[in-house]
Amino acid sequence: MRSALIAEWTKQRTTPGAGWLLLITVASTVGLGAAVCAVATDQYDTVRLALSGVYLGQAPVAVLGVLAASGEYSSGLIRVTVAAMPGRSVVLAAKAVVIAVEVAVVASLALLVSVLVASQVGLSVAGEPVLRAGAGSAVYLVLVALLSLGVAVVVRDSAAAIGAVLGLLYLPPILTAMVTDPGLHRLLERAAPISGGLGVLTAWSGGFLVFGVLLFRSRDV
Amino acid sequence: MSDATIEVAGLRKRYGSTTALDGMTFDAVPGRVTGFVGPNGAGKSTTMRIILGLHSADAGQARIGGRPYRSLRYPLRSLGALLDASALHPARSGRNHLLWLAQSQGLGRRRVDEVIELVGLAAAGRRAAGGYSLGMRQRLGIAAALLGDPPAIMLDEPFNGMDPEGIVWLRGFLRALAGERRAVLVSSHLMSELQGMADHVVVVGRGRVIADSSVADLIAAASGDRVLVRTGAPREAAAALVAAGAEVTPASQNRLGVRAMAAERIAEVLAAGGVPFSELAPHRATLEEAYFDLTGDAVEYRAAPTEVTP
Known part of the structure; x- marks a missing residue:
C-alpha cells in the first residue's frame, strides 16, 4: 500500500492539471464567498454566507476527482497502472487517499481565507460555530472528490462522469424548487448530496466507491 | 535474477460472440527470443493482456516463473x-512516468536514470511525453519494461513506428537480453521483423497456435526440396527433367523451380540431354515465406484475389 500511495502521489503532482484545479478551487471558493459577503449584512446567517463559496468550489473538486480515474481510461494508462499494481482495490484506495488529503488541505485553506475575508468586510464570524461549519464544509468537499472518483471508476469516461457528478450536485436544488408536493419536496431535499447533510453525502460517496471497487476488480481493463 | 519462463496453457477467451482465444498454449523460455507471430486479430494482444492479469481468461492459465501474474507483489521485477x-x-x-512506475515497485530514482540512459532517452527525459515521436514512446515503454530488471520481458509490436536505426538497435538489444538468460517474448504481425533475431517462433491464427518451433526448423520445413535452375533453354530443360521424373514449375523467364529431384541428379539429367544451364540453387525459404505457408488458412480478413484481365 505504501508504494502504491507514493506512486499515485507522484502521478498527481507530475501533471499540471491537478494543480490548476486545486488553484481554481481556492479562487472560486474564496471569490464567491467574498462576493456574497460584500452584499450581505449581519441579519443573515453570517457563517453560512462566509462559506457559501463551497457552492462554486465543489465543481473543480468534482472534476479533479473524476480525472484521477477516468483520465487513465482515455489514454490507456490504466493498463500500465494495473500491470504495475495488480491489487486493484489497493490502487483505488491509494487514489482515494491522495485526492482526499489534497482536497482536505486545499479546502481548509480556501475556507480559512473565506472566513478572514468575511470578517474583513465586517461580518461577525468567529468562535466555535464557524470552526465547526468550516470543518464540515472541508469534509463536504473531500466527500465530493471521493464521490467523483467513484462515479468515474463506474462510468470510465471523463465527460459522462463529470456530467453525472455535477448533475447530482446541482440538479436537486433546482428540482426541489420546482416540486410542489411537500412529501416529494422533503424527500428530494433529504436525499440530495448537497442538502441532505454529511451523512447522506457519505452514503452517496461510499456507495459509489464500493460499487466502483467491485466493478474495477471484476472488469477487464 | 532467477530464471522465469512465461507459460501459457490452454487459454480461452470470448468477447460476446467472438472467440478471441481458443486453447492458446506455448512457453517462452529463458535465454531465447521467442517471436509471437500471427495476422491481426489472431489473439496476440489478448494473450498478453491475460498474461498481465488485465483481462481474465474464461479457461486456462498464464504463469510467470510458475506464479500467476496477479499474485506477484512487485510484478515488474518478474515480467517487464x-x-x-x-x-x-x-x-x-x-522521466516522471518512469518515476511513478519505479516507486510502485519499491524502486528509486537511480534505477530510473539507469534505464532512461539504457534506451537512449536521457536527453528527452524531462520533456512532456505527449511531444514524443512514436519511436521515442517505444523506447520509453521499453525503459519501463526494464525498470524492475526482470527475468522475463514481453513486448507487443515494439517495432511499430520505429525508424530503421531504432529497429537495428532494438534487435540487438533484445538479443542481448536473451543473452543474459532472460525470456524475451516479442509479438509482430510481420515475420520479416523477426528474421535474424528470434530463435523460436510461435505462429498463431484464430486464437490458437499453428506452429511452435525453432526458426531453423520452420524455414527448413517451408523450403522443401525445391531447386532453382537458371537456364537459357527453359522449355528443353523442363521436358528433359519431367521425362526423368521431376516436378517442374516455371519460376521466372529463364528460371525453373524443380521438385522431387536432388540438385546433383538435375545436373546429370541436363548434361545428358545437352541442355545448357548456368545455375543450380537449392531454394531456402525466408521466414516470411514459411509464415505465409502456415497462415494461409488462418487469416481472418483478406482482400479478395485480384483478377487481372489482359
Whole structure:
C-alpha cells in the first residue's frame, strides 16, 4: 500500500492539471464567498454566507476527482497502472487517499481565507460555530472528490462522469424548487448530496466507491 | 535474477460472440527470443493482456516463473511488458512516468536514470511525453519494461513506428537480453521483423497456435526440396527433367523451380540431354515465406484475389 500511495502521489503532482484545479478551487471558493459577503449584512446567517463559496468550489473538486480515474481510461494508462499494481482495490484506495488529503488541505485553506475575508468586510464570524461549519464544509468537499472518483471508476469516461457528478450536485436544488408536493419536496431535499447533510453525502460517496471497487476488480481493463 | 519462463496453457477467451482465444498454449523460455507471430486479430494482444492479469481468461492459465501474474507483489521485477507505447499522460515527462512506475515497485530514482540512459532517452527525459515521436514512446515503454530488471520481458509490436536505426538497435538489444538468460517474448504481425533475431517462433491464427518451433526448423520445413535452375533453354530443360521424373514449375523467364529431384541428379539429367544451364540453387525459404505457408488458412480478413484481365 505504501508504494502504491507514493506512486499515485507522484502521478498527481507530475501533471499540471491537478494543480490548476486545486488553484481554481481556492479562487472560486474564496471569490464567491467574498462576493456574497460584500452584499450581505449581519441579519443573515453570517457563517453560512462566509462559506457559501463551497457552492462554486465543489465543481473543480468534482472534476479533479473524476480525472484521477477516468483520465487513465482515455489514454490507456490504466493498463500500465494495473500491470504495475495488480491489487486493484489497493490502487483505488491509494487514489482515494491522495485526492482526499489534497482536497482536505486545499479546502481548509480556501475556507480559512473565506472566513478572514468575511470578517474583513465586517461580518461577525468567529468562535466555535464557524470552526465547526468550516470543518464540515472541508469534509463536504473531500466527500465530493471521493464521490467523483467513484462515479468515474463506474462510468470510465471523463465527460459522462463529470456530467453525472455535477448533475447530482446541482440538479436537486433546482428540482426541489420546482416540486410542489411537500412529501416529494422533503424527500428530494433529504436525499440530495448537497442538502441532505454529511451523512447522506457519505452514503452517496461510499456507495459509489464500493460499487466502483467491485466493478474495477471484476472488469477487464 | 532467477530464471522465469512465461507459460501459457490452454487459454480461452470470448468477447460476446467472438472467440478471441481458443486453447492458446506455448512457453517462452529463458535465454531465447521467442517471436509471437500471427495476422491481426489472431489473439496476440489478448494473450498478453491475460498474461498481465488485465483481462481474465474464461479457461486456462498464464504463469510467470510458475506464479500467476496477479499474485506477484512487485510484478515488474518478474515480467517487464510493453503493450501500448501511447498509454501515457501527455503532460507528464518521460522521466516522471518512469518515476511513478519505479516507486510502485519499491524502486528509486537511480534505477530510473539507469534505464532512461539504457534506451537512449536521457536527453528527452524531462520533456512532456505527449511531444514524443512514436519511436521515442517505444523506447520509453521499453525503459519501463526494464525498470524492475526482470527475468522475463514481453513486448507487443515494439517495432511499430520505429525508424530503421531504432529497429537495428532494438534487435540487438533484445538479443542481448536473451543473452543474459532472460525470456524475451516479442509479438509482430510481420515475420520479416523477426528474421535474424528470434530463435523460436510461435505462429498463431484464430486464437490458437499453428506452429511452435525453432526458426531453423520452420524455414527448413517451408523450403522443401525445391531447386532453382537458371537456364537459357527453359522449355528443353523442363521436358528433359519431367521425362526423368521431376516436378517442374516455371519460376521466372529463364528460371525453373524443380521438385522431387536432388540438385546433383538435375545436373546429370541436363548434361545428358545437352541442355545448357548456368545455375543450380537449392531454394531456402525466408521466414516470411514459411509464415505465409502456415497462415494461409488462418487469416481472418483478406482482400479478395485480384483478377487481372489482359
